[in-house]
Amino acid sequence: MTSWTDFSTAAPDFAEEVRSLFSDHKHHTMATVRRNGSPRISGTEVQFDNGELCLGMMPGTRRAEDLRRDPRFALHSHSVDPSDGDEGSWSGEAKINGRAKMLSVDEGGADRFRVDISDVTLTQIGTPADHLVIKTWTPMTGVAVRRR
Helix, strand or coil, rough: CCHHHCCCCCCCHHHHHHHHHCCCCCCEEEEEECCCCCCEEEEEEEEECCEEEEEEEEECCCCHHHHHHCCEEEEECCCCECCCCCCHHHHCCEEEEEEEEEEECCCCCEEEEEEEEEEEEEEECCCCCCEEEEEEEECCCCCEEEEE
């Protein structure tokens, strides 16, 4: 596991592409593990704060309960459909898997977590727009690129 700061130091251009997708839109999707082991999908917002990727949750949310019990998560950036006939205009999608580390509970009871990253994937349309370009980063392997 690694912090956003370590990821962005190890792969600055890749990290900026991923950060852009998470910063361009407010709402994203996060999967957590329920008490019974099944997945829970929830809408979520992310923040980049002092060089770290953070998750904030309103008081009493099930996803915060999930993360306190089992810190594993998968985060998926908001995705926007490309213009009709211009598939190459698709901005792509980013996915981050890792563990959430509890930072604090504020005066209002909201939970705040820091993201520890196990892997990051960025999927985009290649040039020409007839294939996908899938970039994956892990702390052990660095950036790997596949085309399909």
